[in-house]
Amino acid sequence: MELMKNGLAEPAVQRIAQGIAAVYPQFDREQFVDLALDGLETLELKQRVMHLIAVLQQTLPEDFTETAKILVALPEHWDRGDPDDSLRGFAIWPVTDFVAVAGIAYPQQAFKALAALSPLFSAEFAIRPFIEKYPEQSWEQLLAWTTSDDEHLRRLASEGCRPRLPWGAQLKELIADPAPILPILEVLKNDSSLYVRRSVANNLNDIAKDHPELVLDLCQVWQKGANADLQWLIKHATRSLVKQGHPKSFPLLGYTADPQLKLEEFAVLDQQVTMGDSLTFALALRAEEMQQKFVLDYAVHFMKANGKTASKVFKLKNLSLNKGEMFAIEKSHSFKAISTRKYYPGEHFVALHVNGQEIDRLAFTLKE
Structure with a gap:
């Protein structure tokens, strides 16, 4: 897989x-290219963005x-790059983020530029x-974008205010109180575009990390009369x-609120497991x-x-059983060395979870 930073190399410059x-004839193209390429190859992705902004x-x-005005006119003259290049969209990233640096004192002009560049x-x-x-001007603008004909702007209305956006600065006031976000999500929850609905779900998933009850209560309201698209959004939002x-998340997804089950068997086949081997249990x-x-899940x-x-x-x-029906399985869990986890010898446990709740656990010993 090609490194993402290569999306901001000389071709992008x-x-x-x-x-x-093409928009600004006075632009010193040669000077820009020389300055942009100076030291660019030594930088990582986000460093390249900041370098090109400067x-x-x-x-x-x-x-x-x-x-x-130049930025608003830019899309009509923009070379979208090679369709086979998965990183071709990165070239405009420094230009878009430049607006937040150079235009921070001019919100209304900046909003127009971002609206033009966002697609x-x-x-x-x-x-x-x-x-x-x-905040006041921004929420007014974001709400206006929710009714745009352009799906990119409708998505921006949601994606831009995600409290815990990956790679983005956290919006701490919204982490503490996400109330300003909710009117935007309310408008977009039944959007015709999956691109937009996925952002709404991801926004709610962000909010749920700090306010789970708020998200669950909202999804319960939305679930009444929800079509298949909104049901998918709710499932993705509560993942x-x-x-x-x-x-409270399981009934939202159609699972029995308090499943009546009898655990007929739960056993560890070997009480001692050597690192590199596997734990096998039956239920x-x-x-x-x-x-x-x-x-039905298990936890180690x-x-x-x-x-x-x-x-x-x-x-x-995920199971559906009628009265008297049984589900049985023998499952192995590997303790082979992996880069993301270091194993330590000693007493471990394997537990069974039904709808997220532990119903039983067994001990076993991991040895070197």
Whole structure:
């Protein structure tokens, strides 16, 4: 797989220079390219973005009201790159984020520039400083974008205000109180575009990390009369809560609130497991009522260096059993060396979870 930083190499620099020169004849294209390429290859991805922003500041008009006009006109002249290049969209990233640096004192002009550039590369990073510095103006603009004909702007309305956006600065006020986000998500929850609905789900998943009950209550309201698209959104929005075993998340996804099951068998086949080998356990569950729909997972409680244990949940199966029906399985869990986990000898546990709740656990010993 090609390194992402290669999306901001010389070809991207040349595309930026070509596009700006087509809009702004006074642009010193040669100076821009020389400055942009100076030391570029030694930098990582985010460093390249910041480096190119600094070069744009040196080579575009100091008056952002003039620069904003150039940026608004840029998409009509933009070379979108090789369709087979998965990184071709990165070229516009420094230009988009440049707006948040050079245009921070000019929110209205900046919003127009971001609206023009966002279809080329989503501006969720660039809008965040404006949300922090100009909350009232920013929320008004984000809400306006929710009704745009352009799906990129509708997505930006949601993606830009995600409290815990990956790669983006956290919006700490929204982590503490996500209430300003909710009117935007309300408008977009039934959007015709999966691109937009996925952002709404991811925004709710962010919010759920700090306010699980708020997200669950909202999804319960949305679930009434929800079509298949909205049901998918709810499932995607609550995925972290399901993984954490939050009890209220399972009925939202159509699972039995309190499944009536009898654990007929749960056994570890070998009480001692050598590192590099596998733990094997067997289980059998029988339904005691009709139409018991549930998620069956298992958790391994790993010994840590400090002598305490930490658990990790692993998926087993989503099941639907009628009264008297049984599900039985023999499962192996490998303890082969992996780069993401260090194993320590000592007492471990394997536990069964139904709808996120532990129903039983067994001890075993991991030895070197």
